[in-house]
Amino acid sequence: DQQVKQNSPSLSVQEGRISILNCDYTNSMFDYFLWYKKYPAEGPTFLISISSIKDKNEDGRFTVFLNKSAKHLSLHIVPSQPGDSAVYFCAAYLHTGRRALTFGSGTRLQVQP
Amino acid sequence: GAVVSQHPSWVICKSGTSVKIECRSLDFQATTMFWYRQFPKQSLMLMATSNEGSKATYEQGVEKDKFLINHASLTLSTLTVTSAHPEDSSFYICSARGTSGRGLVQFFGPGTRLTVL
Numbered sequence: 001d002q003q004v005k006q007n008s009p010s011l012s013v014q015e016g017r018i019s020i021l022n023c024d025y026t027n028s029m030f031d032y033f034l035w036y037k038k039y040p041a042e043g044p045t046f047l048i049s050i051s052s053i054k055d056k057n058e059d060g061r062f063t064v065f066l067n068k069s070a071k072h073l074s075l076h077i078v079p080s081q082p083g084d085s086a087v088y089f090c091a092a093y094l095h096t097g098r099r100a101l102t103f104g105s106g107t108r109l110q111v112q113p
Numbered sequence: 114g115a116v117v118s119q120h121p122s123w124v125i126c127k128s129g130t131s132v133k134i135e136c137r138s139l140d141f142q143a144t145t146m147f148w149y150r151q152f153p154k155q156s157l158m159l160m161a162t163s164n165e166g167s168k169a170t171y172e173q174g175v176e177k178d179k180f181l182i183n184h185a186s187l188t189l190s191t192l193t194v195t196s197a198h199p200e201d202s203s204f205y206i207c208s209a210r211g212t213s214g215r216g217l218v219q220f221f222g223p224g225t226r227l228t229v230l
Contacts, residue, residue, distance in 0.1 A: 032217045043117070043206045043221035044157070051216060089156070093217065100147060100159050101208075101219060 003027045004092050006104035014112050019077040021107050023090035026071065030092040034101065035064060035075045037086040037109075044089060048075070080111045116140065117209045119222035126197055127230055134192045134225045136207030141220070143209030146190040148182060151204045151224075163190055197229045 005024045013019045023033075031052050036044035050057040050064045050073070057064050063076045077084055087108050091101040116139045126132050136146060145164050149157040161177075163169035163184035171177045179201075181193040190209075194201055204226050210219040 034217075034219060036221070041204065041224065041226065043119075043208075043224045046218060046220050049216055049218065057216075091219075093219075100162050103156050105156055 002105075004090060004102045004104040006088075006090060006107050008107050009105070010108040010110070012110045012112060013080050015082055016079045019075075019080045019084065019109055019111065021075040021077075021088050021090070021109065023073050023075075023104050024071055025073075025092050027092070027094065027102075028068075028071065030094055030102075032093040033064070033066060033073050034091045034093065035062070036089045036091065037084070038089060038106070039086050047088075077109075080109075082111050082113050085109055085111050117143075117207065117220045117222040119207055119225050121225060122223060123226040123228075125228045125230065128198055129196055131193055131195045132197055132227060134194075134205055134207070134227075136190045136192070136209070136222050138188045138209040138211075138220070141209065141211055141213070142187040143190075143211050144187065145210045146184055147208040147210070147219075148180070148190075148192050149206045149208065149221075151206060157206060160192075194227065197227070199229045202227055202229045 003026050034049040035047045038044040048059045048062045048064050050066050066073045087106045089106045090104045118137045120135045148160045160175045161169040161171045165187050169182035184190040206224045207222045
């Protein structure tokens with residue numbers, strides 16, 4: 001049972017435009033959501049997180065939106081840069097139980113110069 | 114910002130030997146550390162979770178006697194692969210979680226590539 005889903009395996013955008021990466025989840029008990037980007041053979045790089053009590057969090061070029069009623073979150077990158085090209089994972093955290101992150105399958109973002 | 118380091122970044126060993134991988138959180142107190150394994154073209158697979166000073170909690174299917182985890186302090190966790198075999202060859206990544214001015218954060222180390230001959 002995949003509790004965190006990223007239904008788009010890939011996304012291509014032009015440099016300077018907005019990149020929107022989507023993530024859906026099924027467990028309404030998740031407390032926090034985090035976004036990471038990852039390059040091959042490297043550990044994920046933390047980008048931004050959002051608590052379930054908020055609907056928006058912004059950090060520089062990155063903004064995460066959370067729609068709890070739809071169990072949906074999205075990461076907006078504005079403006080997109082070629083260096084943003086990577087695989088992006090959303091992850092969800094549940095403070096009870098084993099408390100590990102549950103990852104989505106990732107979306108590969110390609111920013112075209 | 115907070116950084117998580119891993120050492121070594123890559124290691125090649127003979128079958129039957131043991132390998133220790135260190136994970137350190139720098140400028141950051143990690144109340145919880147995680148060890149992941151990544152297979153090619155797949156997402157991260159959680160192996161175990163450890164809180165400082167207590168025994169690690171292993172995921173189903175992960176042998177605790179083979180993958181020994183020690184979390185002696187808020188900044189150091191180690192993973193020892195005992196009696197390594199070629200099927201243990203993989204990319205191992207540690208992760209450290211805590212809170213900061215940015216809220217809940219969880220940082221990942223750069224990973225360790227293990228090759229068992």
